Amino acid sequence: MSEFSPICIYLVISPLVSLIPLGVPFPFASNSSTYPEKLSAHECGSDPSGDARSRFDIRFYPVPILFIIPDPEVTFSSPWAVPPNKIDPFGSWSMMAFLLILTIGSLYEWKRGASDRE
Amino acid sequence: MIIDTTEVQAINSFSTSESIKEIYGLIWMFVSIFTLIFGIIIGVLVIVWLEREISATIQQRIGPEYAGPLGILQALADGTKLLFKEDLLPSRGDIRLFSVGPSIAVISILLSYLVIPFGYRLVLGDLSIGVFLWITISSIAPIGLLMSGYGSNNKYSFSGGLRAAAQSISYEIPLTLCVLSISLLSNSSSTVDIVEAQSKYGFWGWNLWRQPIGFIVFLISSLAECERLPFDLPEAEEELVAGYQTEYSGIKFGLFYIASYLNLLLSSLFVTVLYLGGWNFSIPYISIPELFGINKMAGVFGITIGIFITLAKAYLFLFIPITTRWTLPRIRMDQLLNLGWKFLLPISLGNLLLTTSSQLVSL
Numbered sequence: 001m002s003e004f005s006p007i008c009i010y011l012v013i014s015p016l017v018s019l020i021p022l023g024v025p026f027p028f029a030s031n032s033s034t035y036p037e038k039l040s041a042h043e044c045g046s047d048p049s050g051d052a053r054s055r056f057d058i059r060f061y062p063v064p065i066l067f068i069i070p071d072p073e074v075t076f077s078s079p080w081a082v083p084p085n086k087i088d089p090f091g092s093w094s095m096m097a098f099l100l101i102l103t104i105g106s107l108y109e110w111k112r113g114a115s116d117r118e
Numbered sequence: 119m120i121i122d123t124t125e126v127q128a129i130n131s132f133s134t135s136e137s138i139k140e141i142y143g144l145i146w147m148f149v150s151i152f153t154l155i156f157g158i159i160i161g162v163l164v165i166v167w168l169e170r171e172i173s174a175t176i177q178q179r180i181g182p183e184y185a186g187p188l189g190i191l192q193a194l195a196d197g198t199k200l201l202f203k204e205d206l207l208p209s210r211g212d213i214r215l216f217s218v219g220p221s222i223a224v225i226s227i228l229l230s231y232l233v234i235p236f237g238y239r240l241v242l243g244d245l246s247i248g249v250f251l252w253i254t255i256s257s258i259a260p261i262g263l264l265m266s267g268y269g270s271n272n273k274y275s276f277s278g279g280l281r282a283a284a285q286s287i288s289y290e291i292p293l294t295l296c297v298l299s300i301s302l303l304s305n306s307s308s309t310v311d312i313v314e315a316q317s318k319y320g321f322w323g324w325n326l327w328r329q330p331i332g333f334i335v336f337l338i339s340s341l342a343e344c345e346r347l348p349f350d351l352p353e354a355e356e357e358l359v360a361g362y363q364t365e366y367s368g369i370k371f372g373l374f375y376i377a378s379y380l381n382l383l384l385s386s387l388f389v390t391v392l393y394l395g396g397w398n399f400s401i402p403y404i405s406i407p408e409l410f411g412i413n414k415m416a417g418v419f420g421i422t423i424g425i426f427i428t429l430a431k432a433y434l435f436l437f438i439p440i441t442t443r444w445t446l447p448r449i450r451m452d453q454l455l456n457l458g459w460k461f462l463l464p465i466s467l468g469n470l471l472l473t474t475s476s477q478l479v480s481l
Contacts, residue, residue: 005147070291115459
């Protein structure tokens with residue numbers, strides 16, 4: 001427990017380090033006028049058109065979904081990768097089977113073009 | 119710092135009563151944490167100055183020269199200016215997400231400084247999963263970027279935030295696989311063990327020579343994670359508006375700026391720890407104890423040398439990302455995603471399998 005106590009204290013202090021600067025400007029703030037042009041969205045000089053959250057490019061949607069697959073692949077590889085001299089070849093080959101299955105999936109994704117374009 | 123037996127004895131020597139020992143232990147912890155945070159802030163200021171000087175030299179102009187001698191205080195001057203600027207909140211934006219977004223990016227990077235060793239016992243938390251902690255906590259940063267982009271109520275910010283998040287998560291996997299290869303070579307995920315495993319043979323023992331492909335993939339992936347050129351899309355893609363940072367002003371914008379340089383310093387320190395031998399004095403056949411007649415890694419002198427060597431290696435390595443930023447052009451979004459998914463991921467996976475097979479063969 002004593003080896004984790006600096007970590008716990010640091011976990012409290014580092015959010016403070018990044019949140020305290022957010023409050024520093026308040027004593028210096030003046031009641032300046034906030035007019036609508038200043039607060040509206042910036043669109044390079046023209047008036048903002050439409051709603052900012054109407055739609056976005058669908059091609060961003062598959063990127064995190066396709067990230068879900070290699071992410072546990074890498075996470076499950078880490079207990080396997082660290083002690084290679086403590087697991088028998090049986091352990092290595094079973095992990096190879098797991099990676100093979102995921103590689104077949106990745107090849108299918110590549111050929112179908114799911115990771116193309118944006 | 120790790121509270122181990124020698125520190126406990128030192129603390130015990132101050133007093134005999136139990137509660138005062140606790141208080142001294144607590145004070146020791148606070149001193150070390152604040153020293154680290156102070157060191158990080160100074161380190162970031164040095165990087166900002168270094169970048170401005172190097173970019174000025176590359177572009178054949180004089181860099182900052184008015185704020186302090188050689189322009190050293192320029193970063194402080196910029197930060198102070200940003201502190202006094204008006205803190206705009208966009209209309210109809212999500213105020214809470216907007217305010218918290220930059221802080222989340224900074225917090226996730228600050229937390230990763232826990233596991234960087236500056237000496238054999240000069241690490242804030244000697245976790246046995248050290249490098250894995252960095253990988254996982256730095257994965258929180260894209261959430262901050264998405265919050266900033268969405269909360270700005272601006273189409274360009276939203277799009278920039280999505281692209282930034284897509285870039286960050288795409289390059290996490292090659293990064294993790296390179297780090298896994300290193301921990302495979304050192305039989306441990308603890309950063310202290312990884313540096314210890316490189317301590318023989320001087321600089322011929324560096325992981326750089328044992329993992330050349332891994333080093334190059336790590337370099338590219340960490341540049342992409344830091345969102346530095348040539349992977350600068352989220353900040354400058356729309357070229358006139360600044361991506362997810364468009365609607366920010368004042369110190370929140372400063373927090374994004376600080377987060378970028380904190381991330382750069384963190385990546386350089388991790389390159390030093392993982393590939394360049396950490397705090398070891400890497401000239402082979404000369405060992406400091408013989409040269410100066412002191413015990414190995416004992417005494418304030420050895421610790422100071424260790425800190426100095428770590429920082430020297432990190433800052434010498436920093437020339438590479440900074441020069442890259444001011445030399446190479448920016449790549450497009452589809453080129454970026456192709457590079458991450460179709461080039462770096464198979465190469466890093468192959469590197470991991472190659473390292474595994476070499477370890478198994480050498481058993």
